[in-house]
Amino acid sequence: MKRILHIAKPAFSLLLVMFTFLLLSSCTSFSNLVRSQVEGIPSWVYTPNVRSNQTAFVGKGSATLAFNSRLIAYEDILSQISSYVGENVRDTYYRELTTTDAIQDLNLTITNEHIKEDPRSPVETFLLASSDTAKLDSKRSSVLNAILERDKTITDLLAQADSAYRANDDGKAINLYLEAALISSEGPVSARKHEVENLLEKATSFISSLRFSLFKPNDTNATTTVYLRRRSRLLSPKVLNAPIIAQFEARNSLGRTYTDSLFFNTSNKGFIDFIPYNQGLVSSGSIVFTVDFSASMEKLEAALPFEQVRALKEAIELCMISFPYTLVSPYKNAVLVADIHEYDTMGSLLPTKNALPSLIDEYAMDSLTVRPITLISEDPEDMFVELAQKTLNPSLLIVGRVGVVKQVNIGDKFTVVVSGSVQLWDPKQESIITDTKEVEAVAFASTLAEAQQEAFVRFGMIAAALSFPYLY
16 A cells, blocks of 8 residues: 555646646636736737747837827837847838738738727737748748858958958958958847957057157158057067058149048058159148058948947047158249240230249249249240340249140130140259140130130149149
8 A cells, every 4th residue: 555655646746736837827828818808908919829830929009199009019019020030120021011911021910909099098009910930930040040151251350350460460450350340230140259349349459559650751852751560568560561541732733722642551561651742742731641441441331320430430530640841942042033935826926924923823832932034035045145144143944835726716605725835944054954845724714815814824833833843
């Protein structure tokens, strides 16, 4: 008898556990049923009843207007689906769900709706959506696969970045981190270090460690050697293969100022030798050197909100050095004289002097004083004899010839084209320093005289711009 009782005890305990479970389940269902009855809403709000191969989502919305309440309920359903599959599906399915009460991709339909209205409270809308579980799981699997693919790509990029950083190729390392951040922004990732914020923070710290320095800056001819180094506790290694931008103010052939950029690379030396290749460099100003991350930043700014890239942009803007300069021409305090002859379409000398004053004004912008003179001779030998007779003893002689080659009337406007050249001469050596070769200038005006005058003026400005490099 004792043996029988000993065997029955475990069986009794199992029955007791099963009974308790069923009782609790029944209590939960009963509790939800009572709750729904008390609140005046359908029981499916708390215990949705769908087929075994279906997944239920109950959306709830509350607003002053029933229409708005329903939209919020839709949003609630989409939020639950997003949590289920692991990615935000709101933008993908919102329009379809709100207009058709269905989502074809997920085999989802709105099967029940309840609106609870009370004059003392906002309107409440309850929507029951039933979706194909297999399709939801498939969506979840595709999201997981995308996460794994993003993680692998980011891992590979960071490995390349670490290798580049060890090789002192900081620019490449930073760009790889920014590329990884761009990929991370496309969707969820599994590792915290792969999140956009952490990748941008790492790139920002790398940029903040970069330091420019100038070696042998010559502010009178705007040349210098620019080093880029990484600040560290023990050493300050030179940064290799870094793309550098030099920005400065320059004047175009019409005397207008604009910001120009020259692009360099530190290559395997870790520095650049800066020479102002732009002949229009203004005589006094500053050259700003920065590291070029513009390609990566353009993509990031298109993909991320401004606040997310603010710290990165600020770090890039702070990573710069300014090199002030003032070009000093050997002709600054010297005597410069000039004459430009102007001719009509027939080759006859005109009494006008429009090109010369504009050339003189352009030179004056660079603190060079040019004195206008009148030379009758055009042959170089006779020209220098005539110049000697004027007892000017100049350090530089500027002579030019320009004539009208075309003038036409189109509608109510006249177009005039002039062509000519200007030479810079060393009077002491009686040798030519430079020749602008043929220069054309075009002007439009309501009268022929105005168009011709403007064309000569522009010629003088262009000729001055082309001859500037030979004055320093």
